[in-house]
Amino acid sequence: MNIEKKTEIPQETIRRLSLYLRMLRRLNAQDVKVVSSDKITKFLNISSEQFRKDLSYFGEFGCRGVGYNVNFLIRAIEKILGTDKICRIAVIGVGKLGTALIGYPGFTDFKFQIVAAFDNDPAKIGKKIENLIVLDSADVKKELKRLAVKMVILAVPAFAANAVSEDLAKCGIKAILNFSPININMRRELCVSNVDVACELEGLAYRLKKKMKE
Amino acid sequence: MNIEKKTEIPQETIRRLSLYLRMLRRLNAQDVKVVSSDKITKFLNISSEQFRKDLSYFGEFGCRGVGYNVNFLIRAIEKILGTDKICRIAVIGVGKLGTALIGYPGFTDFKFQIVAAFDNDPAKIGKKIENLIVLDSADVKKELKRLAVKMVILAVPAFAANAVSEDLAKCGIKAILNFSPININMRRELCVSNVDVACELEGLAYRLKKKMKE
DNA sequence: TGATGTGAATAACTTCACAGCG
DNA sequence: CGCTGTGAAGTTATTCACATCA
16 A cells, blocks of 8 residues: 555645654654653644654554654654655855855754755856865756756855756756745746745744734 | 734735735836736746735735736735834854855845844954944843844754743843754744754655655 | 635644554 | 554635626
8 A cells, every 4th residue: 555645745744754853863862762752742832643643644653652762763754754865965056155055064964965066156166165166057957967966955146046947957956945035936847945034034023013912 | 893813814824925025026126016916926836816815814905907006015015014114133143154144135125134143152252244243142131132123043053042042032032033953942922933954955855755756 | 807805615734532552 | 551543523724706896
């Protein structure tokens, strides 16, 4: 039976799996071997039923009356997400944000590897950032194919984002994490996730305003 | 009648309002005066009904048979979000990411102003980043009160995030945009929005894997 | 006529309540 | 007994279908 197609899996379930994973890694680092759904979700603002339901879309991972084996569950969720194998990533645009992301320390524990950086600014091409030589954006197609990169982080200025994403789609990129403040044109064959600082701040501003009124 | 309490407003509606706003500003920059819900949503992967429904929670903003006045709608949405007034923000942690955010060019068009930067590293305190002198984290309470800051961007290492957020809550901060790779302890009086690069990449990895199977 | 605005219908998600099992 | 796993119930969000009005 196709375990992942029993029913459609909620979007949010996937996001929460990431959170569970992070928490589980923390527990693992603290040498916790077994943990209950209550414990895992205690600091995540998520109910334990939600946790169990989320996992239930993919199978059974716990021991009734006992809880979950931390190590086992980490591997299981990594496998579900597809992050059990090394994932090679390129960064396009090495302005301040792109540069910061290349050096991002939050990837420890993760199998994400940044293997290339690109920019179209001649002043930046050839420079070294962390362990990477900045490549010419003009060579994106050639280089990404050579490096077998499937996923990129896009951190170029707004005006360039759409054109770059078109190029990326053409050279076989399937997933883009977009930090440019623009909603890039969604082709159906492309997975895009937008991180938008201004949107987040606006959301906070709204909640803040609402809270003040109460 | 309390226009915002007719019914509860979906979380996602607020996020989408931000997207509409961005699109409207782009149209405005192109000197478009009036626009239909179809046009606005065309490049956003959102249905026009959704757009109209989202606005309907807050009132009526269009002209039947005609569409929406771009300028008027921009102001209306800004007012809804509470971003029609200048919003003063502090950045805590001026590592690479914090520094990049201070110089973030995506805030043009917005009324967000970064008015202070803090770090606890003596090597960084007193240095200048963009137009700001980096202040000592020890003075957060005093300075944020003085500067009337209600919202902060948190970009400190994971291990420090929770302690800092506790401090912030104590000194009257009401909203945190958290870039630290940790879910900070949600006090009820605090609005928190987490931006988590690893989670986003994991989400993409999952969608990528799923797409490959099809 | 042509677009908006909105109740009603549908779909998606979460919570509940409890059966199942170590 | 305790904690997991899960249908059913309840809640929330989206889509539909059409009344409305410049």
